Amino acid sequence: EVHLVESGGAVVQPGGSLRLSCAGSGFIFDEYTMHWFRQVPGKGLEWISLITWDGGSTFYSDSMKGRFTISRDNRKNLVYLQMNSLRSEDTALYHCVKEKSRVFDYWGQGTLVTVSS
């Protein structure tokens, strides 16, 4: 059974940094592209970034490019999201998502990031 478990969410001050982690299990981790999404409770889904199976290619939402960095460690079955220069509007639940042939087939429960002074 596929499991994705995010961690690293916290309360952080504006301008601060945070690194989120996502541990994948139940599938061959290094065969799949992984994504990060976020969602403000009660609102829609916002795509953040993707990283290909080998880490060779990454893509970002224009609104987060330059502040967020995605990476992965296939030896540890982990994908990361480094977030810098955080703003209040970055407050959201952050989800790690597995992709298969452009379909988002499994989602983690999410980790909550709150940006507040």
Place this chain on the structure above:
Amino acid sequence: ILMTQSPATLSVSPGDRATLSCRASQSVSSALAWFQQKPGQPPRLLIYGASTRATGIPARFSGSGSGTEFILTISSLQSEDFAVYYCHQYHSWPPGTFGPGTKVEIK
């Protein structure tokens, strides 16, 4: 590609059929998925390729359509089906586009 969903809210009695619509601003062929999201839970993949049920999804969920018009049908609503439903086109990539969602509530 912009995605719209209608209605925004659908009030249905348990046991009734629910029909949800999703429209794309231009053709996405069959690159269309449906997700269900319950409060406090992440989205769950229901349908991909416009009409293929994902692993473990009950047969009461069915998808149809191609091009710009898509339908998700829930043949007989169960209590656990009351949720928000999103469509997602993945023809343009990355990352595709989600619709705004349809909330299915108890009538």
